[in-house]
Amino acid sequence: MSPGRTVKDSARTMMKHFWKIVKLSSLVLSLLLLQTADLSAQETLRVSGATTVQPVAERVAVLYRDRFGGTVLVQGGGSGAGIRNTADGTSDIGMVSRALTAVESEMLTAITYGFDALVFIVNEQNPIQGLSLQTVRQLYTGAVDEWSSLVSWDEGVVLVNKEVGRATLDLFEDYAGVSHADRLQAGSAGRVAPGAYEIASNLEAMTLVGGIPGAIGYVSMGAAESLIAAGMPIRVLPLDGVMPGTATLADGSYPILRELNLVVPQLTERLRNYTDMFFESEIQTFIQASGVIPAERQ
Template identity: 35%
Template sequence: MNNKIFSSISALSLLLSSAAIAGNTVTVSGSTSVTGLMEVLAETYQLQQNDYIEVQGTGSGAGIRAAKEGTSMIGMSSRPVATDELGKDVQQFVMALDGIAVAVNNQNPIKNLSIEQVKAIYTGDINNWSQVGGDDQAIVAVTREVGSGTRGAFEDIMGLTRKINDITVTAISARAQVQSGNGSIKTLVANNSAAIGFISLGSVDESLAALQIEGVDATKANIQTGDYGIARPFVLMAANSPEPEAQQFIDYIMSSEGQQVIADHGYIEVK
């Protein structure tokens, strides 16, 4: 009997100590462009304390709703967020800046396009690479899904919207292929010599080529000087009085250590 009591006490003690070690869970969801960077920040943060950071890439629109409705402690958006999208009980702040790279297959001879040429490609007015000095090959324009923060920022910056009955709608051609994340666009462009897509600058790697826009390279330095104009903020949203564990993670992101992690991974720190 005593052995059973001792075993029960030991099991309970182990359970309680494990719960203490595990700490709290901080839920983060939203923009797929921010997700990769947030996962890195979460990993470095978790090395220092016991809280667990749960990150989900659900899209900017979903991240805004999650922050507003309280279904996530922290929401992520890769486009500016209007005050009326959140309500009075939610705060927002910029954690980093990111460029949007216009990328093509490594085999594509085109190295530079003007803003007007990129815009015409996405409206469908330019539909063959020969029209911009490339090979005689039909262009495969690739875009993000409606509601994507990357797409929203790209449309705003490039003037790819139009008015119908006083309602702002996309001007991107219905013939453009739609992909649901940076990774999907990278894969498609990397494997299709005729493709062009737009992705987070921090996601660019050797599998595809970022074009110059108006003769300016898509680099961190050129975004900081304003010479490369296709850039957008990475926005975080949380309750005005978040849970302590969420506030501690936010404080880490905005600290000099967190901002250095952001800079080390190709994004632009804000502090």
């Protein structure tokens, strides 16, 4: 065999090995890309914010996982946390139980899925039949600190207030003109009296009011209705002569109505898959059962 033929055969063999390596590398790369795409589709979806929105978000999370896979982490923290976390990328979606401010609207897109009311609650032992704006102010500024000043009941007033960053506090302050003690400026009607319990979630507020006869607090209507149905010993009071309910929210006669929102920096396909579920019939039924008026998808 000539030396030239040996070189050609060796070169041909090397080329065959080369193309085998190229094909194998291409296959490996394709598999890696498919695996990356699969992991991307199943990456964790992070949702945080208002505890009022949390029960619905958790219900949607179950449907999302069944349909699209991956992990959905839902945690509370308040509307303020929902805004901050979504704006800085800590969360993918924020839960916000109020309308966005002009500044927030420049950073984030809001998806309104329903309307809720802020309601005042008392222990079921409390005989008071309703509140007015003036009475709310008297109670929360400490001008009235005994229930006997309002009704025939010898019990001290125990105030339950929300911490700064909670949408329910913002709504309370806007309605009553009574500001949190930590605000820089007092409200038009003053500040919340010293000694008020300061809590975070609706559940904490209802637990305190249900356990302390003289307590008064304010929470989401939907949350109150759910816990009352479960046996929590509290009552929702009419406000300015109007009892909160689906009808009085719909006709605008109840004085403290609020939006329930999901916020995103940009509505990608993955985030739309999650937020669209809030408008599906199963979730809309759940929303209505919790005392919230569903909104139409915009």
